[in-house]
Amino acid sequence: MLKFLPHSIFLLIILSIASMVRAEISFGGYLAGRHALSTKDFDAASTYLSRAIEDDIENPELLNGLISVQVSLGDIGAAKISSDNLDLLGVQTQLSNMVKIAIQLRNRDFDNAKQQIENEQGINPLLDKIVTGWAFADQGNFEDAETIFDEIGKGSSLAQFSQMQKASMLAAYGRYESALNTIGNLEKNSNRISIDARALKVQLLLKLDNKEEATEYFSKIFGDGVNSDAANLRMQVEDHPNAYSIEESLSLESGIAYAFYAIADILKDDADPNTALLYVRLAQYLNENSQKAILLAADLLEQMGQYDLAVAEYAKISPSSSYFLSSELGRVGALRDGGKTEAALEVLYYLSREFSDIGIVHNSLGDFLRREERYSEAKIAYDRAVDIYRENNNVSWVVLYARGITHERLQEWDKAESDFRNALTINPDQANVLNYLGYSLIDRGEKLDEAMTMIEKAVSLQPESGYIVDSLAWGLFKLGKYETAIPHMEKAAELMPVDPIVTDHLGDLYWAVGRQLEAKFQWRRALSFDPELKDATRIREKLRIGLDRVLVNEGLKPTSELYANDK
Structure with a gap:
């Protein structure tokens, strides 16, 4: 019971x-x-x-x-x-x-923000001082406010940042002449000042109705620049209807938000991107119209692999904004990295139609298509980009190098070589171009002395680049200088210990000097590093019958016939 x-x-x-x-x-x-x-x-x-x-x-x-x-x-x-x-x-x-x-700053409750800091409930020493400076200014105590900002930058790397904050604070409270003088002093005392500081100077000149000087200064500093910052300023200088108002650029919200944005911008390369994201999110909260904060937040999210969030962030930029093109190119990267290749390509093709006279759009389309191994389409995009750059007399080595690779993959060697050499005319010390052209010439058995000179120069420019050191060793291998090549290839293998191509090459060199057991060991290692299918097939064939028989079957001379033992 x-x-x-x-x-x-x-x-x-x-x-x-x-x-x-x-x-x-x-x-x-x-x-x-x-x-x-x-x-x-x-x-x-x-x-x-x-x-x-x-x-x-x-x-x-x-x-x-x-x-x-x-x-x-x-x-x-x-x-x-x-x-x-x-x-x-x-x-x-x-x-x-x-x-x-x-939240207190957004509500302009500087007194309580300052009190919280005094109660040892602040953020960090730098921002605590900045907030205190703004609080003094809000009380009309500009002398103490300016003193705080001056002290922040005294004897430190924060001089530009602190003076930008000081100028922004003065502008926010209508002290435009004093703000302009602050930027002027910054220019006198610094060899190089930031684009943001120069942009602020243009905006202050416009606010003071000194349009002629603003236009002259803009042309001197930014010229025909097409980046988003320059484009935004140009719209303000030209009174474009889509330009952000000068009042908005010089507002209190813009100034205090810039402090959080600038810290995020500093932290993005030196700390966990999540830390930078926290600061830039608060910058967005303080100034919802900050286009640069939106772009930085999107970039940080992309760095952290949060591609959908990054895409959503980029989409916040209006098509009428001077930052729209930058945001769309950023969105392309986030879509691609998030595995949405076709969606990314669709955006790029749209941009190539809407911004048909902007070289970077076609350049970006070419880069995307080349990575997808769609070389014929990539060539068309690169051709358009080069034409636009030439019209503006600003062809860079980068686009010629990229188009050269595309021509080479399409087996259009004469065009490829021309692009590579033109790229070197623009930048004779570009190690990647020297390496690619030199390696390609050796692979083709052409101009071998010049090719080796190019690769040796590339190695001297970037001695820690595994790819370039591998090219030097492989060039020596092609010339039959196996003993000379081995230490270079071993260094390349140290620099790139899990690269299947470098490891495969090391195996070939060991085979060529009679170290067959070591060669097979390296080939097996290369297979474990997931090489491309055609490379894996060739490596297995070498393991089965040996390198020399593989070369003979391919219509090439065996290593024994090329061996120029130069010990």
């Missing part, structure tokens, strides 16, 4: 079991969220961490992780809620402080 437990004990057991289940769900969500965060899968991380927090609302680590994800996704409103929940737990983190201060 069953004996029933007292109701209170039964309830306690049920609650305990439920608690254990919630703990398992919470821990599982936590682990899944952490994994998603580590792989920069922000959408998944947001889902898993949110579920985990539902079962563990008082877990500060979960909350801070969720804030990071929410800021990375640009959802500052959600990040504020999570930061407020951290506050309820009596916990402050650098990230939650960043969110709160950014």
Whole structure:
């Protein structure tokens, strides 16, 4: 006969079991969220961490992780809620402080932002000083504000950044002459100032109705530049209806957002891109119209493999914006890297029609098609690009080199050689061109002395390039100088230890000097590095019958006939 437990004990057991289940769900969500965060899968991380927090609302680590994800996704409103929940737990983190201060800045609540910093709840020493400087300016205390910005740059690499902030702050509060003087002093005291500083000077001159000087300065600095920054400024100088207003460029929102953007721009190459993304997301929050912040956020997302998010970010740029072409080319890269090749190509063909007179569009189309081994189509795009560049007297070695490779793949050697030599006329010390042309000539058995001279020069320019060192060794191999070639090929193999082609070449050299066991070992290693099918087939044939018989079957001389032992 069953004996029933007292109701209170039964309830306690049920609650305990439920608690254990919630703990398992919470821990599982936590682990899944952490994994998603580590792989920069922000959408998944947001889902898993949110579920985990539902079962563990008082877990500060979960909350801070969720804030990071929410800021990375640009959802500052959600990040504020999570930061407020951290506050309820009596916990402050650098990230939650960043969110709160950014919200205060957007609301122009400088007093509370300054107070939070004074309460040791700031962001970092640099931004804390910048925010304090803006707070002084908002109080009308420009003397202390300027002093802070001057101190930031004193004796450091941040001089340009701090003076840009100072000029932006002065402009935001209508002190245009003082802002212009700040940029002028920066020009006098620095050998090289940033494009952003020069752009600010043009905008200040326009604001002061000094259009003639603004136009002259723009022409001197930017000339016929077609990049997005130059195009945007040109539109402002020419009063183009689609240009961003000068007031918007010199606004408080633009100035304070630039501080976060500039830090992100500095961090993008020197830190985890996610750190840079956090700063640029706050820059976007502070100035929703910042085209450069949108492009930087998209680029960072692409670096982290978040291609769909990057594509969505690029799509925020309006077709009327001077940054539209840059954003579309960026979107092409994100689509391609995300495996959407045809969609990317569709965008490029659209751009080639809409921007038919812009060389970089056709150049980019050619590069894309060449990587897809669609060489006939690539040649057409490159031809158009070269024609446009020549019309503007700005043909670069890069497009000639790329078109030369395309001609070579189409077995149009005379055209390929012409492009390579023209590229070297523009840039005689371009190691990649020297290497490609030299290697191709040796492979064809033409102009061998000149070819070796080219490759030797390429090696002297880039001695740590495995591909180029391999070319030198392979050139010596083709000339029968096997003993001389071996140390160079061994160095190439050290520089590129898992490259199937270099490893295969090393095996060939070992075979040529009678080191057959070592040769077979290297060929087997080459097979393990997943070579292309035709290369793998040839390597297996060498393992079966030996290199010399393979060469004879291909109508070539065996290594023994070429051996010019120069020990």
